[in-house]
Amino acid sequence: MTTLDALRDATSVEAIKADLLRTAYENEGSFLHRLDPRVLLLWYVVFLFVPWLFYDTTILLGLLAFVSVLAVLSRVSLFLVGLMAFTVATTLGSYAVVTVFTGDPVAAIRALVPYTLKLTIISVSSLAVFSSMGPKTLSQGLRSLGIPRQFTFLITYGYRMLPVLFEEYHDLVNSFRLRSTAPDSPGRFRWRHYVYLLKLSVRAFYPMIFNVAKRSRVTVEAMEARGFSHSLADEASTELRLADMQIRPVDVGFFAGSLLVVTGLALLL
């Protein structure tokens, strides 16, 4: 198999679909998954601020290394990592293009590296935290922090609909393909072919939203018929839902350990 074939396999719709679903649901083996969702959310809030306290590139790189280790431990989707790397690279690239006209591009990029690093740290920690939490733990965590159930349920439901959306979208793109004409000559690197597919993908978007909106009518009725509204005001129901959460030594240890790492980086580098 050539590298190109391998790349094509890895970026096939099926592979991406499986990768994303695995990220959303199969996180039980990961380290962060064992932690209490409230601790994890608090940790996340702290790490939203930490990067902004430092300006030194070395310290920032150290932080990035730390959160990257956590991301690897929580088995982040390769597709999402790739997407993020692509965004970071193109952002830096676009700075360069713009600054060609305004002055020295190299200097501009050098000045913007710390800023981009900070954003990347935050992105990687988001990936780590949210890939390690399943829909259930995430909504439990948010619910216990006082977020209304209407909203936390929406998260669980969104996750539930994810595979349905993928299926629906894939099917619609296929429907478009069977009734369209592909470009006669694909062009160098098949670029015309890919532009054509990209166009169809955009056009399939509206029909997908339409179909999903149609489904939701039955969903809402079914939720109503099984006491969803009732649960909003029911204390016992809320307690049941949050019953199996508890903060254990490992949670405290993780939180304290992370702070230690940050302090260590700040002092040593």
Add this chain to the structure above:
Amino acid sequence: MMTATHDSQIAVDELQFRYPGADEAVLTGAELTIEPGEFVAIIGGNGSGKTTLCKSFNGIIPHFYEGDMRGQVTVAGHDVSESSVAELSQHVGYVFQEFDNQLVSPTVFEEVAFAPMNYGHEDYRERVHRTLDLLDLSGLEDRFVWELSGGQKHLVALAAALSLDPDILVVDEPAAQLDPVNARETYDRLATLNETHGKTVVTIEHQTEFIAEYCDSVVLVEDGIVRWKLPVETALNQLEVLRGQDVHPPQVTRIAERVLDDARPLPVTLADGLDLFTDYGDTTVARTDGPPEVNRKGKPVISFNNVSQSYDTLRSGTKDVLDTLSLEVYPDERVVLVGSNGAGKSTLMQLVTGLETPDEGTVTVGGTDTGDVLPEQLAEEVVYVKQNPEEMFIDDTVRADVAHYLDDRGYPNVEQRVDEVIEFLDLEDLQSRDGRLLSVGQQRRASLAIGLATNPSIILLDEPTGSLDLASREEVGRTIDRAGDRVETVVIATHDLELAASWATRVVVLDDGDIIADGPPSDVFADLAALERANLHPPQVVRLGTELGLSPAPLTVEAFTDRLNTASPPDETSKPTVEEQ
């Protein structure tokens, strides 16, 4: 029916209901009483108000749709308009027709626990396990709902509705969305719930074979009122009334109608039919029936060569859909692929379109390997009409959808050809509407139009009669016959064995990713072992014929009647046409 273990009566008194924004009322004075422990079927045409009536039992009408309601509905002693949906839901479990959309949680356990947790029942774990045990679903707790088969999803939806242990269960059209085997399984579970747990079961149902076998009584809803509620035998003898609603009586009843000439009530179940026709003399003469066989000529149009296909799931392991399957389809064949859900029928069709290429083996269409060309190129020869018609609609009017392919390829006279197809399929009134907003029956007709407009030489139809009434089932056959002069080969995937029996020249039985029987319908339907292995249920007429010792068993009601007429009339007037063995 057994004595109920509860006193949850349903009493509907002069119920009128108009949906918000609608001009006309859906229900215009419905009167109905359903006693505790009954097993009732509700029938009625599209738009007759039967679903609205059922939704008033758990208060979705009038609390969720705040339309204009008059009259009174009392369920288990609660006045529906005075009680909340939450309160009523503890008495009435509801399984929706689009049960797929009713599953709101990712895993089976969470789905079944949804209601008990909403009501704050601390014993929700026990409730979930008890309910899953009741429906033989134990072991599925951690599975993702989207990785289940259609039949399992339906049972999970049923389990979720049962998790609060309601006295009354309403199930909307179970047989329409499931294959016959799964539908039967659902009905068996419903029968157990009714007989041993005393639950009242109300199903909205079109398929009279299920009604005859499982229900106690039938309610006909017509033009917004309850026309009658009758015991099942009497109800299914109202042949004219049923046909007026596009409901087709069981095949046994239809045969008896043609054969009997006295005023005796007609049989409605297979067992009754057997009792009746056993006395009908010797019927074992062989006659050919079913469509004539076509000799295979020329080169195969489609060929599968040792094709294997599988896919990975998160929690259900790797699933092999096709396993080194080989099949050749010749010009002028009318092939029906049968097999239960998940047997690989749809995958086989997807492979012909080139949208998927096999993991192993090759698929060739008209001599071209599907791996060498784009699906867009194959689409010039092949058209694939999907099982779910909704996925065929990509434009905002039916007409634009029909024209899409022709426009995109710059064909001449697009308007004229679109007009032809639209007229041919009787879509004039619907052509400017959005396909996605039509009823399922209309959607299916529109999706056929979209397919035929491409003027293909190979037509692949996936479940064309799914959730269609029988009138349209015959229509599908006729439509294909007149579909176009270029059409060489038609392949239909279906679990509708009546369609297979009456239309196909070749029936291919798939099971577990491979072919276990292949031949003309009369041969395949005689191979009861293969059908049983593939989890298929032969049409009632075939079962009746086989039980009576007819060999080969007649495949259609007409053939059966002919056989009886030629073999047995006590006072013979027509010329005997017994053939030599």
